[in-house]
Structures are given as C-alpha cells and as structure tokens.
Amino acid sequence: MVNTTIKTTKSQEVFAAAQNLMPGGVSSPVRAFKSVGGQPIVFDRVKGAYIWDVDGNQYIDYVGTWGPAICGHAHPEVISALHEALEKGTSFGAPSVLENVLAEMVIAAVPSIEMVRFVNSGTEACMAVLRLMRAFTNREKVIKFEGCYHGHADMFLVKAGSGVATLGLPDSPGVPKSATISTLTAPYNDLEAVKALFEENPDQISGVILEPVVGNAGFITPDAGFLEGLRELTHEYGALLVFDEVMTGFRIAYGGAQEKFGIKPDLTTMGKVIGGGLPVGAYGGRRDIMSMIAPAGPVYQAGTLSGNPLAMTAGIKTLELLQKPGSYEYLERITKRLADGLLKAAQETGHAVCGGNISAMFGLFFTSGPVHNYEDAKKSDTAKFGRFHRGMLERGVYLAPSQFEAGFTSLAHTEEDIDQTIAIARDVLSSL
Ligand SMILES: *Cc1c(COP(=O)(O)O)cnc(C)c1O
Numbered sequence: 001m002v003n004t005t006i007k008t009t010k011s012q013e014v015f016a017a018a019q020n021l022m023p024g025g026v027s028s029p030v031r032a033f034k035s036v037g038g039q040p041i042v043f044d045r046v047k048g049a050y051i052w053d054v055d056g057n058q059y060i061d062y063v064g065t066w067g068p069a070i071c072g073h074a075h076p077e078v079i080s081a082l083h084e085a086l087e088k089g090t091s092f093g094a095p096s097v098l099e100n101v102l103a104e105m106v107i108a109a110v111p112s113i114e115m116v117r118f119v120n121s122g123t124e125a126c127m128a129v130l131r132l133m134r135a136f137t138n139r140e141k142v143i144k145f146e147g148c149y150h151g152h153a154d155m156f157l158v159k160a161g162s163g164v165a166t167l168g169l170p171d172s173p174g175v176p177k178s179a180t181i182s183t184l185t186a187p188y189n190d191l192e193a194v195k196a197l198f199e200e201n202p203d204q205i206s207g208v209i210l211e212p213v214v215g216n217a218g219f220i221t222p223d224a225g226f227l228e229g230l231r232e233l234t235h236e237y238g239a240l241l242v243f244d245e246v247m248t249g250f251r252i253a254y255g256g257a258q259e260k261f262g263i264k265p266d267l268t269t270m271g272k273v274i275g276g277g278l279p280v281g282a283y284g285g286r287r288d289i290m291s292m293i294a295p296a297g298p299v300y301q302a303g304t305l306s307g308n309p310l311a312m313t314a315g316i317k318t319l320e321l322l323q324k325p326g327s328y329e330y331l332e333r334i335t336k337r338l339a340d341g342l343l344k345a346a347q348e349t350g351h352a353v354c355g356g357n358i359s360a361m362f363g364l365f366f367t368s369g370p371v372h373n374y375e376d377a378k379k380s381d382t383a384k385f386g387r388f389h390r391g392m393l394e395r396g397v398y399l400a401p402s403q404f405e406a407g408f409t410s411l412a413h414t415e416e417d418i419d420q421t422i423a424i425a426r427d428v429l430s431s432l
Pocket of ligand 1: 246
C-alpha cells in the first residue's frame with residue numbers, strides 16, 4: 001500500500017511562486033483546492049491511470065484531466081500519432097483532411113449530429129450554440145438547470161455548478177444583468193418547473209440546454225422520463241432541445257447520453273474526450289439548424305486555431321481506441337466495481353453516502369440522498385468530503401478536489417487499481 005505521509009515540499013514551493021504570478025496560482029479555479037482545503041499538488045507527468053507530482057509521488061488518478069484522458073493519459077498510440085502530425089506543422093488556419101475525418105467520426109457516432117463545427121473549448125461550443133438557438137428560433141430566452149455548467153460565458157453564469165458553486169459565487173461580478181436576463185433556471189429533474197417557465201414566457205424561449213447526466217454538481221442522473229419529458233415539452237412549445245455532452249460525449253457511451261437514453265436532441269455540444277487531451281470543442285446537430293452557421297449562413301462564429309491538426313489528430317486516435325470492441329463494457333465494469341466498492345466501504349464505516357456510476361463517470365455524495373438535483377447535492381457534508389479528499393491524496397489517490405464534481409475512470413485503470421483504491425478509501429473512511 002502507498003505511503004501515508006507524503007512529502008510535497010516542491011509542490012508547495014511551486015504553488016507559492018505561482019500565487020504571485022497568476023490569480024490564485026492556477027489557470028482554472030477548481031485546481032486550487034479551495035473547497036477541500038490544503039495545498040494542491042503540482043504535476044510533473046502523467047501516464048495511463050497515474051500521475052506523478054514534482055516531488056516524485058505517484059497517484060492513481062480519477063480526474064483524467066477533467067475527462068479527456070478516457071484511454072489513459074499519454075496513450076502510446078495517441079502520442080505517436082501526435083509525433084507524426086507535429087512533423088507536418090502545428091496549425092494550418094486552413095482546411096485539412098483531418099477535420100473531415102473527425103467530423104465523419106462524430107457524425108457517425110452521435111445520433112442527432114448531421115453537421116458539426118469545431119471550436120477550441122467546451123465554453124466556446126456552448127456560447128456558439130446559444131447564439132444559434134436564438135438565431136434559429138428568433139427567440140431570446142433559454143432554460144438551463146440549477147447546478148449545470150455550460151462553460152464560463154456570461155449568459156450561463158447563473159446557478160452554474162462546480163467551480164462557481166465551490167467558490168460560493170452563484171453569479172460572477174462583471175456579468176451584466178443584461179447578459180443573464182434571458183437565462184431562466186429550473187431545478188434539475190423537475191419537468192413541472194420547466195413547463196411553468198414555458199407557460200410564463202409564451203413564444204419567447206429558444207430552447208432548453210442541459211447536462212443529460214450532470215457532472216458539474218456532483219454526479220446526478222436524470223430520473224426516468226425526465227429527458228423524454230423535455231423532448232416532448234420543447235416540441236410542444238416550438239423550442240430546441242440541446243444536450244451539453246462536453247462531459248458525457250464518448251464517455252457514458254460512444255454516442256454519448258443521447259445513445260444511452262435514446263433521446264435525440266436538436267443540437268449537441270462536445271469537448272473533452274473528442275480532443276484526446278488537446279484543446280477542442282464542437283457543436284453539431286440538425287443540418288437545417290447547422291446550415292445557419294457562417295459562412296453557410298448568417299450566424300457568425302470563427303476561430304484562428306479551430307480544427308487545429310494536432311487537436312484533430314489526438315481526437316481521431318482517441319475515438320479509434322474507444323471503438324475497439326469491449327471498451328465500454330470494460331469501463332462500465334471497472335467503474336461500477338469502484339462506485340459499489342466506495343459505497344460499501346463508506347456504509348460499513350458508518351457514513352451516510354449515496355452515489356453510483358454510468359459507464360466511466362461516477363460520484364459519491366456524503367449525504368444519505370437520494371440526490372435528484374443541486375439542492376439535494378448541497379445537503380452533502382462538504383467538510384467531511386474535504387477530509388476524505390485529503391486522506392485519499394495522502395495515500396496516493398487523486399480525486400477531483402470538490403464534492404460537486406464527478407469522477408472519471410479510463411481504459412488504463414486496472415481492477416487492481418480499483419481494488420487498491422477501495423482498500424485505501426476504507427482505511428481513510430474509518431479514520432474520519
Ligand atoms: C467542462 C464542461 C464545459 C466547459 O468546457 P471547457 O473546455 O472547460 O470550456 C461545458 N459543459 C460541460 C458539461 C462541461 O463539463
């Protein structure tokens with residue numbers, strides 16, 4: 001078993017210096033460990049299911065760079081494809097065959113996508129999709145759910161989950177009221193609330209956007225009938241249904257949540273896995289709607305590095321690896337083993353918990369649950385989660401540093417990694 005008293009002197013030095021150089025010492029807020037306390041560790045390298053920090057400590061990783069590393073970090077085939085692509089140059093700013101290849105793969109995989117536009121991040125994809133929703137319907141309002149995160153664009157920074165929730169900033173200063181005035185929110189899994197919003201705002205709602213399985217308020221699944229109900233309501237009120245599959249795309253099934261649950265949204269946003277660890281986002285959907293995007297149509301959206309050959313290459317290779325028979329069966333098997341093992345260990349050591357998994361996405365709340373929405377999730381004992389997180393870290397397991405984040409496994413995690421993680425968790429939980 002892994003050491004219980006790790007030395008993190010170098011991490012502390014690097015992070016102390018970083019705090020003078022960058023706001024909070026990080027390039028993205030959740031990384032700073034604010035919600036779990038203590039110092040973040042500073043990474044040196046990643047490989048397979050593991051991370052090594054600058055002090056040389058090894059950890060089993062369940063963050064997977066927040067989702068992209070579904071084949072395991074630095075997969076040899078992804079790395080060698082990238083080496084080859086690198087020789088041809090890092091950016092074209094012009095059409096390339098690689099874009100066609102990845103576009104064909106995305107269109108073949110995701111049931112509702114007939115055309116796709118590549119961008120550089122999930123945030124960008126969600127921002128663009130909202131513009132498109134509004135243009136297509138000629139309506140301004142949008143419904144989102146409490147605790148769902150759709151990137152950091154102004155219009156979405158209302159009750160936006162994880163990073164924002166963790167910092168206690170449900171809205172951010174600097175976001176003008178005018179930017180969020182058209183953003184309506186409802187509790188997740190509450191169809192009645194959605195119906196009421198449609199009735200109160202006749203012919204004004206362009207559509208509904210959601211995480212079809214929530215990861216940014218912790219791991220929350222849609223109740224039976226919820227996604228179907230949204231599909232019916234949006235049809236009934238002439239609005240669009242948009243699945244934000246930046247996290248769930250190619251993770252909970254090859255074709256994402258829409259394949260898993262058999263619901264066809266009108267538009268879909270993607271990111272994370274489709275970039276294989278390089279910066280990529282995408283949005284796509286019905287041909288008639290996507291044809292409104294410039295230069296085919298009048299809705300402007302552009303990007304200097306969009307469709308970048310390195311990012312396309314990493315995405316293509318990652319999807320190829322995922323296509324191998326048995327990938328998703330394996331991910332489901334090990335992740336269920338992990339989620340069940342963690343729940344059992346927590347229950348047997350006297351903690352109120354709930355949680356579960358779908359394919360390679362899992363979560364554990366320190367509350368007896370059930371958790372159907374963000375209000376329920378907030379009943380979790382976050383102080384206890386903080387102690388659990390620190391205990392796991394000190395014993396060599398790297399979990400997302402917030403109660404309100406999902407966990408991720410990869411094809412590189414072995415049953416041995418999983419069993420070791422459960423044993424460590426049992427140890428930590430019995431000491432809480
Ligand atoms: C991560 C995430 C985003 C934002 O993607 P970035 O690449 O971080 O900008 C949007 N939506 C969901 C559901 C996400 O999980």
